[in-house]
Amino acid sequence: MSESLSYLKNVLHRTIETLKFLTPRGLAIRGSNETLGSVNNGNYRGYLELIDKFGPFISQHLIKYGNKGRGNVSYILSTICTEFIMIMGEAVIKEIINQIQSRKYFSIIVNSTSDIT
Template sequence: MSHDIADYFHENFTEKSREILIRKGPAYLQNKDSDFSDTSKTYTDGDRSVTRYFNKSLFIRKLKNNESVERKWLLFSPSKNSVFCFSCSLFNSSDLNLCSSSGCSDWKHINHIILAHENNPAHRRSMITYLARSKAVGRVDIDLISQHQKEVDYWKNVLKRIVAVVKFLTSRGLPFRGDNEILGSPNNGNYLGCVELLSEFDPFIADHLKNFGNPGKVFLLKGF
């Protein structure tokens, strides 16, 4: 069997081919040790040309707690010189970059594309489908389950704190918004003011503000 995910698109992923690939798992198709020099593309950046490649480091994601986890779902296709998503290729019919038959080879924006993809609800649904099907065929990828659960737990913790602030303000009939939505501003309103106060004593929310307060504004529910 081929180790290249692009070779399976002509089959339109029949139930038989899906089951075979689920049993094999994404590691069978990752091609992490390929020669990526052929992926080079030249882009214009102002007055100069910049060459970009696919980088092996993209197989690793650094979480907000500085822990590094493997992107087990990310696949490299040697024939297409593109990257694909394992679970979305099998179970997602939407037109996301990493699950089309051509994959994605925009190396200039690849970091943003991959991050946006793994935060996309459609990707998360395909991951859940894959994990459920894995159990059905007798394969359980513990690392993928663990990574998915860490993401779920992270956003649950964010939501728990935000709900507490919302309940506090609504119970007292206080307005949420101020004159602006800038972190550190004395006129940013009760909502951001409470969140900033909470961050002084809660390292978790302080770290969240540091990562998602960009630029000067905070997007507390990014990822939901």
């Protein structure tokens, strides 16, 4: 495997693991800006900044690509983040469908809370 392909796999691994940590907790992904080092850059970039403190790999990637802007493949922009969430959501839906189709019986429980605002 080429060095650049291995590098991109490492970036994707950390990106997806970050999303897998944030999304089940219902945490917002984006902040009011996407600048690295800003306290308002959201949970996604903030979490990447946190894990960069514990290892050189993501730290070097954030330094190199963190604030580059459009036209640079960094896998840390919100558009990529949204795309990963959509892909993971589709995988969850497919798994639910597979489980329903493999069972003789199933039930659905619906719960709601009215909006009083």
